[in-house]
Amino acid sequence: MIFHDVVVVGGGLAGMMAAVEASAKGAEVAVLSKIHPLRSHSGAAQGGINAALANNPDSADDTPERHGYDTIKGSDFLADQKAAITLADDAPRVIYQMEHWGCPFSRMENGKIAQRPFGGAGYPRTCYGADRTGLYLLHTLYEQTIRLNTRYYEEWMVLQLALDDSGVCKGVIALNIPEGKLELVAANAVIFGTGGSGRIFGNTTNALVNSGFAKAIPYWAGIPLKDMEFIQFHPTGLYRSNILMTEGCRGEGGILTNKDGERFMSRYVSEKVMELAPRDIVSRSIATEIEEGRGFEGGYVHLDLRHLGREKIMERLPGIREICLDFVGIDPIDTPIPINPATHYTMGGIDCDKDGITKAPGFYAAGECSCVSVHGANRLGGNSLLETIVFGRRAGEAAASYVKELPKTGDEATLTKAQKALADRMNSFGRPGGTEDPYQLRTELQNVMTERVGIFRTGEELEEAMKEIKDLQARFKNIRPISHSRVFNMDKVWIMELSGNMEISEVITAGAIRRTESRGAHFRRDFNKRNDEEWLHHTLATWTPDGPDFSTSEVDLSKYPPEERKY
Amino acid sequence: MSTTTFKIFRYDPDDGRDPHFQTFQVETVKGMTLLEALYWIMEHKDPTFAFRSSCREANCGSCAMHINGSYGLACRTQVDNLKPPVVIRPLAHLQVLKDLVVDMKPFFDNLKAIKPYLIPGDDPPEKEYYQSVDDRKKIDHHVDCILCGSCYGSCPVAYGDPKYLGPHALLKALRFVDDSRDGATDERLAIVASEFGVFRCHTIFNCQLVCPKDLNPTGAISKLKNKIVVKKFPFMKPFVRT
Numbered sequence: 106m107i108f109h110d111v112v113v114v115g116g117g118l119a120g121m122m123a124a125v126e127a128s129a130k131g132a133e134v135a136v137l138s139k140i141h142p143l144r145s146h147s148g149a150a151q152g153g154i155n156a157a158l159a160n161n162p163d164s165a166d167d168t169p170e171r172h173g174y175d176t177i178k179g180s181d182f183l184a185d186q187k188a189a190i191t192l193a194d195d196a197p198r199v200i201y202q203m204e205h206w207g208c209p210f211s212r213m214e215n216g217k218i219a220q221r222p223f224g225g226a227g228y229p230r231t232c233y234g235a236d237r238t239g240l241y242l243l244h245t246l247y248e249q250t251i252r253l254n255t256r257y258y259e260e261w262m263v264l265q266l267a268l269d270d271s272g273v274c275k276g277v278i279a280l281n282i283p284e285g286k287l288e289l290v291a292a293n294a295v296i297f298g299t300g301g302s303g304r305i306f307g308n309t310t311n312a313l314v315n316s317g318f319a320k321a322i323p324y325w326a327g328i329p330l331k332d333m334e335f336i337q338f339h340p341t342g343l344y345r346s347n348i349l350m351t352e353g354c355r356g357e358g359g360i361l362t363n364k365d366g367e368r369f370m371s372r373y374v375s376e377k378v379m380e381l382a383p384r385d386i387v388s389r390s391i392a393t394e395i396e397e398g399r400g401f402e403g404g405y406v407h408l409d410l411r412h413l414g415r416e417k418i419m420e421r422l423p424g425i426r427e428i429c430l431d432f433v434g435i436d437p438i439d440t441p442i443p444i445n446p447a448t449h450y451t452m453g454g455i456d457c458d459k460d461g462i463t464k465a466p467g468f469y470a471a472g473e474c475s476c477v478s479v480h481g482a483n484r485l486g487g488n489s490l491l492e493t494i495v496f497g498r499r500a501g502e503a504a505a506s507y508v509k510e511l512p513k514t515g516d517e518a519t520l521t522k523a524q525k526a527l528a529d530r531m532n533s534f535g536r537p538g539g540t541e542d543p544y545q546l547r548t549e550l551q552n553v554m555t556e557r558v559g560i561f562r563t564g565e566e567l568e569e570a571m572k573e574i575k576d577l578q579a580r581f582k583n584i585r586p587i588s589h590s591r592v593f594n595m596d597k598v599w600i601m602e603l604s605g606n607m608e609i610s611e612v613i614t615a616g617a618i619r620r621t622e623s624r625g626a627h628f629r630r631d632f633n634k635r636n637d638e639e640w641l642h643h644t645l646a647t648w649t650p651d652g653p654d655f656s657t658s659e660v661d662l663s664k665y666p667p668e669e670r671k672y
Numbered sequence: 673m674s675t676t677t678f679k680i681f682r683y684d685p686d687d688g689r690d691p692h693f694q695t696f697q698v699e700t701v702k703g704m705t706l707l708e709a710l711y712w713i714m715e716h717k718d719p720t721f722a723f724r725s726s727c728r729e730a731n732c733g734s735c736a737m738h739i740n741g742s743y744g745l746a747c748r749t750q751v752d753n754l755k756p757p758v759v760i761r762p763l764a765h766l767q768v769l770k771d772l773v774v775d776m777k778p779f780f781d782n783l784k785a786i787k788p789y790l791i792p793g794d795d796p797p798e799k800e801y802y803q804s805v806d807d808r809k810k811i812d813h814h815v816d817c818i819l820c821g822s823c824y825g826s827c828p829v830a831y832g833d834p835k836y837l838g839p840h841a842l843l844k845a846l847r848f849v850d851d852s853r854d855g856a857t858d859e860r861l862a863i864v865a866s867e868f869g870v871f872r873c874h875t876i877f878n879c880q881l882v883c884p885k886d887l888n889p890t891g892a893i894s895k896l897k898n899k900i901v902v903k904k905f906p907f908m909k910p911f912v913r914t
Contacts, residue, residue, distance in 0.1 A: 141776065143819055144726040144734045158799075197799075204800040207790030207853065209808065209815040216802040234815075240731065241815060248789035283769055312727045345703065348729045424731075427885075431730055431748050544715040588719040591686050593770040596719035 108515040109135040109256070110508050111501075112277060112292035114263045115319070116142030118239075118493035119472025119500075120298030121246045123461075124255055126501030127296070132508055136255060137279055137290065139262035139314065139598070142247050146300055146312040147493060150239025151424060152353030153221060153231035154494075155487035156196035160217040164228035169193040171227055174665060176488060179225040179383050180481025181625035181635065181670055183332070183643070185661035188459040189479045192488065195495040200232055203494065208245040210234045211421075221356040221421075223486040225383035225672070229356075231487040236351050236424040239490060261288065262598060263319075265530075266295065266326040266468065267516075267523035274467035275516040278527050282598065285591035289524060291515025294467045294504040297323065297455060298497055301473040305606045305613070306448035306558075307551030310342050310349040318605025319474055323455050324612070325530070328464050329645040331476040331658070333453035333609070334616030337484055337626050338560050340387035342447025344405040346432050350425055350444055352486040355380040357421050359410045361391065362441065363399040369406075378672045385483040385626040386672060388446040392560045395445070407441035414438075446560060450489060452480045452626065453616075456645060456658075461500025467507065471500040478643065481660075482625020534582045535600065541584045547603050550577050550610055558614050563630045567618045574614060578607050612646045612653050619655060620644065637667055676700045677757040678709065683768050684720065691768065695757070706749040706758075707735055710772075723772035730884055733820030736763055737772050743822040743882040763825035765834065779821050782837045785911075786845040786863055793855020807852035814847035814892065816885050823879035823889050835868045835911075839879035839889030842870055846892040849899065858903075865900045866911030873897075 113124045116138030128134045136142070157167040172193035177184050204210060204218060211219040211234050223231040234241040250257075258279070264287075265278040276291040299319030303311025324330050340361075341350040355361075361380050363369050373390040374382040382390075395404050410418055410425075415438050418426055422437075429437050454476035461469035472493040479492060535543075557570035581604070588596035622636035623629050641660055646653035675697050683691040696717055698709050707725055714721040723746070724734040730748040737746055738761040740754050751758070766774035792801075823839040824830050830838050837845075845864050848854045864870050870893045879889040900907055 140724075140726055140734065144724075144732040146727065146732075148818075149727050149729065149731050201796075201798075201800055205790075205792065205796040207848075207851065209811055209851070210800075212803050212805050212808045214805060216804050218800050237816065240818070244815075244819075245790075251784055252787075252789040312732065314726050346729075428729060542715075590684060590720040590722075590770075592684065593722035593773050594720070595714065595722050 106289040106291055106515050106517055106520060108291045108513070109133060110292065110513060111294045111296065111504050112137060112290055113296045113298060114277065115298035115300060115474070116140070116257065117145035117147035117298060117300050117472065118242055118246060118490065119497035120296070121250055122494050122497030123296045123298055123471055123501035123504070125246065125249055125253060126498045127505040128253060128255065130502055130505035132505035134255065135258060137258045137261045137263055137277070139260060139282070141259050142250070142257065143243065145243060146315055147490070148240045148243040149312060149349065150490050151236040151349060151351035152223065152356065153233035153238045153487050154200065154242070154490035155223070155226065155230050155485070156200040156232055156491065157193065157230055158197055158200065158218060158220065158232065160213055161220040161229040164220060164230060167228040167230055169196065172196065172230060175226050176479060176485055177665055178670060179483055179485040181483055182641065182662070182667035183481030183624060183660055184479050185477065186664040187661050188477045190664065191459050192479045192492060192495055196491055199494045199498065203242060203245055206245050206249050208234065209241050221353060222381060223352055223356050224381045224387065225485045226487070231356065233353060235420070236353050236422045242490060262601070263322060264601060265523050265527040266322050267520045268326050268465055269516060269519040272327070272465050274465045275519040278520065278524050280597070282593055285594055287524065289520040291517070291520055293508040293511045294469060296461065296469040296471065296500050296504050297474050298472045298493070299474040301451050302609060303448045303450070305551070305554055305610050307548070307555040308342065308347050309448040310339055310347055311448070316602035316605050317609030318602045320454060321605035321608040323463070323468065324608065324648050326465070327648060328468065329456045329647045330612055331453055331456040331643050331645055332478060333451070333612045333646060334620055334644060335452035335482050335626050336448060336613065337384055337450035337452060338388040338446040339449035340384055340391055340446050341408050341444040343428065343432060344403070344443035344445055347447040348428055348432060349449070350408055350442060351422070352384070354408055354410060354422060354425060357417065358413055359408055362407045362409055363394045364401045365399060369394050369399065374672045382672045383483055383485060388560055389628060391446050401443065405443040405445045408444045409441040410437045411439060411441065448555070450484055452476070452478070452482065452484055459496065459499060460503040461496060462503060469500040469504050471496040482627060534604065535584050535587045537586055539583045539585045541580045543581070543584045543600050543603055546577055546581055546584065547606065550574070550606055553577070554610055558617060561628055561630055562617055564618065564621070567614055571611070571614050571618065574611050578611070581607050615653050615655070616644050616646060641667065673699055673701050676709070676751060678713065679757050679759045680713070681761040682771055684770055700751050702752065704751045705747050706739060706751055706754070707747040709751050710746060722770045731818060733818035736820035736822045736825065738762065738764060738825065743826045745820060745822070745884045748884055763821050765825065765831045776821060778834055779824055779838070779840065782841045783819065783844060785837060786841045786860065787856070788844045788848070790848065790851065790854055791856035791859070792853055801853045803852050810850045810852070811847055813887055814843060814850065817843055817887055818885060820884060822882045822884055826878035826882045828876060828878065829872050829874055833868070833872065836872045837864065837869055839893065842896060843887065843889040843892040846896055849896065861896070861900050861903065861905050863911070864896050865905050865907040866909050868911050870896045870900070871908055
């Protein structure tokens with residue numbers, strides 16, 4: 106058994122920030138990550154990070170308060186308002202922090218951090234480093250962990266949370282992938298910064314490693330998941346591969362056109378907003394164009410950057426150009442980019458507050474795996490990088506203060522019990538004689554989710570999806586045995602990830618069936634209006650052997666009364 | 673759909689066999705990337721096959737490997753552009769843990785040796801450091817390195833000398849030397865001027881040829897040499913890792 110005062114799970118921005126902050130506050134910290142920290146999906150974020158710095162001449166009177174309000178309105182009033190305001194208030198400070206640590210933000214003529222317009226924001230508020238903002242932030246934070254000599258356990262994949270009989274978190278069980286060993290990692294506090302789970306769906310912008318598994322771990326341990334039915338579909342995924350084409354493309358002036366060359370956004374929002382409406386609205390608009398036959402054959406529309414000119418594209422969007430050249434062989438300088446909406450972000454996640462505190466003492470969550478909630482039913486572009494750093498920092502601080510007075514010893518009995526629970530779970534599938542192909546099941550599940558739990562939902566289709574998910578779960582129990590190889594057993598890794606997808610897809614779909622209204626990214630054709638009377642509350646899903654048990658929690662509306670969301 | 677022959681480097685420390693090549697017939701379709709082909713093998717032919725991957729969009733640096741005689745990212749490589757039989761090996765001069773997975777520790781240890789973090793010249797201001805557009809331009813490209821290791825694998829000097837800091841670490845050193853906010857230029861130049869630094873580079877340009885991000889570590893090394901010479905810095909001094 107290993108012991109660390111604070112164990113951070115996940116080496117992306119939220120995890121590394123939590124680790125840096127917890128050690129700055131005096132805790133002894135280790136980071137467990139299933140991949141090298143620099144391989145984390147935070148690095149794929151492109152367009153930028155929001156903070157009301159008022160650097161851009163067009164944003165001179167921008168304030169954190171306005172940032173908070175835009176976030177709340179963007180959330181379709183499902184965000185907890187105090188938390189959203191905390192996000193906006195903390196933003197300038199954490200951006201300056203990252204800049205002081207060397208993050209290479211692009212600059213304005215006056216030498217300040219450059220800011221661009223993003224969807225749903227009243228001002229150009231999104232700080233950027235070309236179209237590689239996530240990459241720059243990730244490398245900057247990793248560099249700081251080198252400076253601080255942070256302890257990493259690279260390629261250790263956490264499989265199980267260890268809670269004692271009174272529900273207090275005592276550590277995790279992890280698979281040491283290079284050595285093929287199960288490791289008992291005791292801790293006084295565990296912080297999850299495990300990211301998103303886009304790979305539950307087939308058409309996703311997410312990295313291959315972003316499965317539902319990391320959300321399933323606390324869920325299986327009895328910690329509720331919140332608002333899981335809210336899945337963000339990014340308007341502009343590259344056709345076929347679904348690689349992200351940043352909202353910055355539209356922030357810099359890129360337009361969307363259909364097969365008739367028509368700039369169709371005017372049909373859906375005001376002329377003032379156009380392509381810079383929030384993501385849920387733009388995605389539905391594109392999907393409608395395609396559905397009504399105005400998309401190109403194969404089902405896509407065009408993101409046109411040509412009028413921006415070579416110079417601007419090379420300076421502001423070089424990464425987008427590179428991806429287009431590499432993956433579809435077109436140059437956006439002289440050809441429009443074929444795009445379609447793609448699963449991008451999970452607004453829901455581990456139920457926690459703005460300090461990452463969950464139902465289980467000693468267990469914290471931050472970043473995309475968590476649900477504070479600041480994004481409510483729809484996240485604004487530029488707020489996810491921000492949440493990783495703001496709430497990673499807060500969770501790190503909270504955990505450090507929690508562990509201060511605790512004895513520096515591990516609870517071996519609880520870890521051994523957790524190991525037994527893990528063994529039981531792992532023995533429930535892949536037994537000798539099993540015949541199902543796990544990778545085939547993964548594809549089938551992804552197709553069900555894409556086709557029936559997508560941008561437009563109906564009760565009937567969701568019920569069909571649920572039936573198919575149940576069927577796939579049953580077949581999953583009968584998969585062939587997992588490969589026995591010891592070192593780098595990637596078959597085991599991918600099948601564990603799939604076991605999480607099987608669980609979380611059910612939570613998403615059941616939540617979507619339950620919520621008979623349309624709010625933010627959750628759109629029901631059979632209930633196409635927001636219904637504050639009945640549904641202005643968070644969905645909480647708690648694990649039971651028979652499927653999720655649902656309850657609700659109140660939305661904090663202390664600052665702004667809900668209003669109709671118009672753009 | 674067509675069939676393409678792949679010859680893949682295999683090694684498992686547990687199976688008692690020497691490293692060897694295994695041939696696979698892969699069902700390939702137009703637009704398929706090499707990474708997808710590797711997954712096809714893993715999922716359809718051999719679940720013990722091991723390789724790293726994450727973003728699948730040439731951004732995270734996980735899947736650098738030796739592809740038909742050169743280095744690059746599997747996810748960025750179209751199978752259509754590869755002449756069969758497609759020969760795949762792991763990155764060179766790093767210990768193979770299994771199949772295409774190598775131990776990246778020496779690579780990252782070399783990076784750590786150049787103090788790869790901003791050492792500010794001035795106390796931080798209340799807001800951001802001032803940096804002019806022109807000053808920011810000086811670190812364009814240098815900051816785009818994803819640390820995939822393609823350059824390191826391709827470098828014949830790194831092959832002969834694991835202590836050589838390598839193109840990735842030296843490019844990173846220039847990234848900080850050229851950053852107007854950094855105040856540790858002399859300290860950094862002393863590190864890269866030492867015996868395992870820039871003067872080991874033979875200006876072979878492999879690193880530049882293979883870089884999947886079109887960066888130029890050879891050029892960076894030459895710039896560092898130039899700065900060292902201009903400053904009349906003592907070079908080839910013994911290097912002590914801290």
